[in-house]
Amino acid sequence: xxxxxxxxxxxxxxxxxxxxxxxxxxxxxxxxxxxxxxxxxxxxxxxxxxxxxxxxxxxxxxxxxxxxxxxxxxxxxxxxxxxxxxxxxxxxxxxxxxxxxxxxxxxxxxxxxxxxxxxxxxxxxxxxxxxxxxxxxxxxxxxxxxxxxxxxxxxxxxxxxxxxxxxxxxxxxxxxxxxxxxxxxxxxxxxxxxxxxxxxxxxxxxxxxxxxxxxxxxxxxxxxxxxxxxxxxxxxxxxxxxxxxxxxxxxxxxxxxxxxxxxxxxxxxxxxxxxxxxxxxxxxxxxxxxxxxxxxxxxxxxxxxxxxxxxxxxxxxxxxxxxxxxxxxxxxxxxxxxxxxxxxxxxxxxxxxxxxxxxxxxxxxxxxxxxxxx
Ligand code: CMC
Numbered sequence: 001x002x003x004x005x006x007x008x009x010x011x012x013x014x015x016x017x018x019x020x021x022x023x024x025x026x027x028x029x030x031x032x033x034x035x036x037x038x039x040x041x042x043x044x045x046x047x048x049x050x051x052x053x054x055x056x057x058x059x060x061x062x063x064x065x066x067x068x069x070x071x072x073x074x075x076x077x078x079x080x081x082x083x084x085x086x087x088x089x090x091x092x093x094x095x096x097x098x099x100x101x102x103x104x105x106x107x108x109x110x111x112x113x114x115x116x117x118x119x120x121x122x123x124x125x126x127x128x129x130x131x132x133x134x135x136x137x138x139x140x141x142x143x144x145x146x147x148x149x150x151x152x153x154x155x156x157x158x159x160x161x162x163x164x165x166x167x168x169x170x171x172x173x174x175x176x177x178x179x180x181x182x183x184x185x186x187x188x189x190x191x192x193x194x195x196x197x198x199x200x201x202x203x204x205x206x207x208x209x210x211x212x213x214x215x216x217x218x219x220x221x222x223x224x225x226x227x228x229x230x231x232x233x234x235x236x237x238x239x240x241x242x243x244x245x246x247x248x249x250x251x252x253x254x255x256x257x258x259x260x261x262x263x264x265x266x267x268x269x270x271x272x273x274x275x276x277x278x279x280x281x282x283x284x285x286x287x288x289x290x291x292x293x294x295x296x297x298x299x300x301x302x303x304x305x306x307x308x309x310x311x312x313x314x315x316x317x318x319x320x321x322x323x324x325x326x327x328x329x330x331x332x333x334x335x336x337x338x339x340x341x342x343x344x345x346x347x348x349x350x351x352x353x354x355x356x357x358x359x360x361x362x363x364x365x366x367x368x369x370x371x372x373x374x
Contacts, residue, residue, distance in 0.1 A: 005358050010260065014353070015195070019052060019341050020186045024261040029268065031184055032056070040271045045154050045179040045334065046070065049126065052184055052341040053119060066123075070154060073127035076100075077107050081135055081145070089140040093133060093329045094216040098209055100132040101125065105205030112204030114347050121204040122340030126154075129333045133326065134161030155179055158333055163321055170282050171320050174275045175330075178313055181268040182331050184338030186261070190214040190221065194339040198346040199353040211339045215332055218255065223310035224327040226255035228318060231291050240294035248302050256311030257299050265306040272312035279319045288315035 006012045021030040029036040032051050039048055046067045050058040058066065083103050087096055104125070105112060112121035138145060149160055155176035159167040167175065185191070194211040198204070215221035234243045247254060259266055273292075280286040292307075292315060299305050314327050322330065 008260070009355075014187060014192070014355075015351075017186070017342070017345060018055065019345060020184045020338070022186050022261050024259075024263050027262060027264040027267050027270075029185070036181065036267055037271065040177050040180050043180060045176050045183070048180045048183050049154075049337045052337050053122060053344065067153070069123060070127045071150065071152075071157075073124050074131050074157065075148065076104075076128055076131050076135065079107055080104060080132070084132065084135045085139055087136065091136075092216075093136060093325055094212060094222075094332070096136045097129065097132060097329055097332060098212040098216075100136075101129075101205060101212055102209045104128065105203065105209070112206070112208075114198070114201050114203060116344065116347065118204040118340075118347065119344060122337070122344065125205070125208055125340065126333075126336050129329075129336055130154075130158040130161040133329050133333070137162055137323070137326065138164070158330065159320065159322075162326060162330075167320065168282075170279065174279050174316050175320070177275055178272065178316060178330070179334040181271060181309060182313075182334035184335070184341065188220065189217075190335065191339055191342050195342050195346045196353045198343040199350060201350065204340060204343050207343045208336060208339055211335070212332055215335065216328060219253075221310075221328040221331045221335070223255040223308075224314040224317075224331065225324050227311055228314045228324050228327070230255060230295070231288060231315075234291060234295070237290050237294045240291060241298050244295055244298045245302060248299075254295070254299050254303075254305070256314075257303070257305040257307055259306075259308045262306065262308065266308040268309035269307040269312055272309060272316060273307075276312045276315045276319075279316050283319050285319060288318065 019032060022028070023030075031039060031048065032055055034051065034057075047058060047063055049070075050063060050066050080100060080103055084096065084100060087099065108121075108124065111124055112118050134146060143164065146161065146164055149157070149166070152160055152166065153172065153176065156167055156172045158179075159165070159171065159175055187195070190211040193214040194207040197207040197210040218226055230243075234240050244254060276292065277286070277289050280289045292311060296307055296311070313331070314324070317327050317330060318324070
């Protein structure tokens with residue numbers, strides 16, 4: 001049945017899901033029935049991962065078991081470590097991640113077999129992503145591989161793997177909250193890509209490979225890195241007005257603003273703004289925070305746009321010392337939980353995702369043999 005074309009599938013309801021609800025008018029985000037503000041204030045990334053995968057909050061015993069399991073799955077095979085060493089040091093970390101997830105599928109066949117057992121692959125990938133990123137980042141910096149460090153939460157391990165140091169309590173909690181906020185977001189582009197791949201009965205690792213490639217784009221996960229480029233370009237708060245207005249006059253997009261679903265401020269941005277301030281205060285560096293506040297004021301006045309999560313995440317990561325090109329991979333280290341929860345849901349109620357297009361090209365051209373074409 002031919003219908004109206006919804007460019008970018010805007011407002012198209014593609015499937016039913018029990019994982020995540022966004023109320024774009026009220027600025028609410030719900031994971032499995034729980035408000036993101038409660039989860040960010042009181043939960044941990046491991047607890048949220050359990051919630052998204054299993055559909056309910058864990059008991060203390062279940063939570064402890066998942067945390068131990070994730071910790072036990074961090075090490076990567078020697079073959080993968082060697083492959084990472086062979087990649088160009090100039091490679092983009094998201095390209096490395098995509099290649100590594102794909103390679104892990106070859107090295108660990110069976111982990112992502114379509115069906116409920118692929119929860120094992122989901123946990124394996126979640127645990128291994130920081131190790132993969134850390135291995136590449138250390139190699140490109142000519143640093144020796146890290147010794148395993150037991151007893152770290154996923155958030156603390158991510159910082160350890162990337163920076164080779166344990167974070168302070170405040171830093172660890174800031175990253176934990178950022179991971180909670182990024183863990184899922186309904187049918188965003190990368191999750192949709194994962195579900196499309198899974199809907200063909202392809203394996204979970206292939207679905208995550210599709211998702212990593214999709215998250216990379218600057219209109220999606222790549223925006224956080226570009227926000228920091230904007231802040232560097234602005235330099236000082238007094239220049240924010242001039243730089244932002246000039247960009248808007250040239251019809252350029254201001255990264256970290258606007259959202260397909262939220263018509264008010266992204267609730268994740270509201271929470272991360274506070275963390276940007278807290279971490280800035282702790283580090284004695286509120287420069288990013290003040291710059292961002294000025295940019296928010298100008299963009300809202302000039303375009304009526306609100307900030308999204310990507311506006312603030314980069315400032316938190318930067319204050320910890322995480323390099324800009326690892327921001328989107330940090331996003332992936334959390335969103336892998338949402339991708340895989342959706343892939344599991346897809347396997348549970350599978351229907352091939354295959355929309356149609358409205359063809360607007362010609363239909364009755366006469367074929368001309370190649371030798372006769374001008
Ligand atoms: N800066 C300037 N203008 C904008 C922006 C922006 N960030 N976002 C939207 N607009 C304008 C756009 O130019 C258009 O104006 P006009 O009607 O005059 O041409 C209007 O708003 C509608 O834009 P759209 O592209 O049709 O809206 P969309 O729903 O497709 O866009 C978006 C959603 C996120 C792609 C867009 O807001 C954007 O490009 N933002 C910047 C990139 C960004 O921050 N991405 C992170 C999104 S949140 C995390 C994630 O999902 O990864």
